[in-house]
Amino acid sequence: MATDLLPNQAIATRTPPPKNAAPVNDLSNESANDQELPNVQETSDVAQNSFVSDLVELTKPRIVMMILVTTVATAMIGAGGLVSVSALVWLLLGTAMIAGSAGAANQVWERVIDCNMTRTASRPLPGQRMSTATAIAFTTIIGVAGTAVLWQRFGITPAFAGVATWMLYVLVYTPMKTRTSFNTTVGAIAGALPVLIGYTACGGQISDVTGWLLVGVLVAWQYPHFMAIAWMYRRQYDEAGFKMSTTVEPTGLSAGIQAIVGCAVLLACGIALCFLPGSSITAWIGSALVVVAVYPMLKASIVFFGDRNDQKARKLLLSSLLVLPAVLLIVTLRVFW
Structure with a gap:
């Protein structure tokens, strides 16, 4: 039966068309073959988008957004009025990178413990969607870049406030979480120090x-x-x-x-x-x-x-x-x- 033949065998048994007949394109077979082949470009785009979204998730974006809201407010309070768009853009960029670096470093530190909690088990590192080396490299790059932006544009005080925030959050608060409930106080201070970034960057004094x-x-x-x-x-x-x-x-x-x-x-x-x-x-x-x-x-x-x-x-x-x-x-x- 024709239906039992392989595609190339079926084509071989067809009656050849008349010499003067118009050529026939077997579009149905071409379409079927096209559908069977994977779209390499789409697969690559999906993988790339997934990687970028994992990098964003690594920074704890909701915390970063809350910090940026406070940065805008405290910048205007420090300036005693409105802040230029240019200054605000650089300030938010530097602050976001330092805050994101701290969040990413926290996830690197807690990658094993995160596997034990439902709310964190799907993060990029415990979910094994990203290597630890990649996460550390990303953390380092945006942390250094954020510090450089603040130092170059606004001086040493805002940059120092950013570094102090990072160190307190990553090196003190994070390891304390498995040792004492006093970690909440340390974490609260670390979460509040970015206020001084915005305040001192736009005219306020640390004192x-x-x-x-x-x-x-x-x-x-x-x-x-x-x-x-x-x-x-x-x-x-x-x-x-x-x-x-x-x-x-x-x-x-x-x-x-x-x-x-x-x-x-x-x-x-x-x-x-x-x-x-x-x-x-x-x-x-x-x-x-x-x-x-x-x-x-x-x-x-x-x-x-x-x-x-x-x-x-x-x-x-x-x-x-x-x-x-x-x-x-x-x-x-x-x-x-």
């Missing part, structure tokens, strides 16, 4: 009270924010061997207290920032707005303290994501009042 109050805002905010995360993922942290408040003290009582204290300190620092330029009607208005902005997170912290469960922790986490941008916006606008 200014304003700059350190901004650091206080970031440090305080991270307590309720991270305590919510630590509670929600406490079992995974415990299985991976991380020493968090919620694994050392599993009832969550300590986490609830730290969340409330963090809100209180955030409130105090925010109000102080509103009054630093001087006592006036705008200072009182700014302070009132800070209270309104922080209240949802303070309320969520108190509720979480009284009833520690995943639902309450998630509400606390969500409220924290809105509070920080709101407070930064208020204290930044205070510069223009």
